[in-house]
Amino acid sequence: MPSQPDLAPPKTIELTAPAYVVLGMVRLGASSGYAVKRMVDRSIRFFWTISQVQIYPSLEQLEQAGLIIGREDPRGRRPRRVYEITQAGDAMLQRWLVEPAPMLFELRDIGLVKLFFADALDREQATELLAAVRQRSAERVAQLHRIEPEAEVARAAGNLYPLLTLRMGIAYHQAVIDVCDDFDR
Amino acid sequence: MPSQPDLAPPKTIELTAPAYVVLGMVRLGASSGYAVKRMVDRSIRFFWTISQVQIYPSLEQLEQAGLIIGREDPRGRRPRRVYEITQAGDAMLQRWLVEPAPMLFELRDIGLVKLFFADALDREQATELLAAVRQRSAERVAQLHRIEPEAEVARAAGNLYPLLTLRMGIAYHQAVIDVCDDFDR
């Protein structure tokens, strides 16, 4: 029997989370792999990271699946490949956003681990540790406030949700600070 | 020249974070590998996880370094090895708790990633996604409240900090809920 012609992307491809992240960033205008990395670091860095090494294979995979389309666009003699999302890509992203699968949540925080064990210290040292954890969150809050202007720009361009997730990052670390202060009496 | 007698544990051994977690849990009374796993799942699960596979090699490593001491203590015909922390282990744990090294903080949250991209959806679907993220946090809050009695027991036994970190978990997810509600007007 004749094999089906390879015109449409298969509907059954499974993408990993990092690939969806790359897809979403391309949709928001990150054209090159380098730009994707930069945008991740300046937006969702608080709750997702991705290393440069993972990005380029993801872009290839997405292009082969017809979810993004790329073309060479060198800057002078420096090679560069730029991408745009396709209709299929947009549909795929939306499907992922609404699918009812459980959403992974994974926190790894040495600061809280140390605090959990702080009864092993004398009172003075424990208080210092608490202060260190508090300070770390205070720095994070400041850092997140610093990127707020970028989220405002996104809002002005019609993207409301980047600002929302930024607010959540700030709220999280503020909550840590509040609990620290509360514990101190 | 004669080599130094191998009486004291070397001062230079480097432990990984999971090994310190195991050490801390043994200090709090988790005697077997199985008990360590259970205690982790019932206490610091919100900000640190460890798989059973990592625990047994950690215990061996800690024992070889003289930080814990183990003995066979079978239950009937079922073999079991139980551990206690040593003075050296206690000192090592304290040193780790106060060392000024930067404390890793790593959050991976698909829920927030999806929310970040939610402008790709129409308003109705985006609102549903927001509700899903909110609900997830509400469930977490409930779950964390459920283990509060255990933290209270720890407090009664002189360990104040487990309750503090539990409160932080609750505060974090409550912050997410508050920001969701605020965004909804």
Added chain:
DNA sequence: ATGTGCATGTAAATTGTTACATGATTCA
């Protein structure tokens, strides 16, 4: 007698990071 919890272990696979390498462009 049967299911749940206790207790440990191995092998394979996945996933992600670090380090290194290269070179062009842009701006001060």
Added chain:
DNA sequence: TGAATCATGTAACAATTTACATGCACAT
């Protein structure tokens, strides 16, 4: 002319998870 940024790539390594495997003890 030198530093920062743009842009992509490879190789080796480290960390962690999933799946599988085994068997006793205890309570219903």
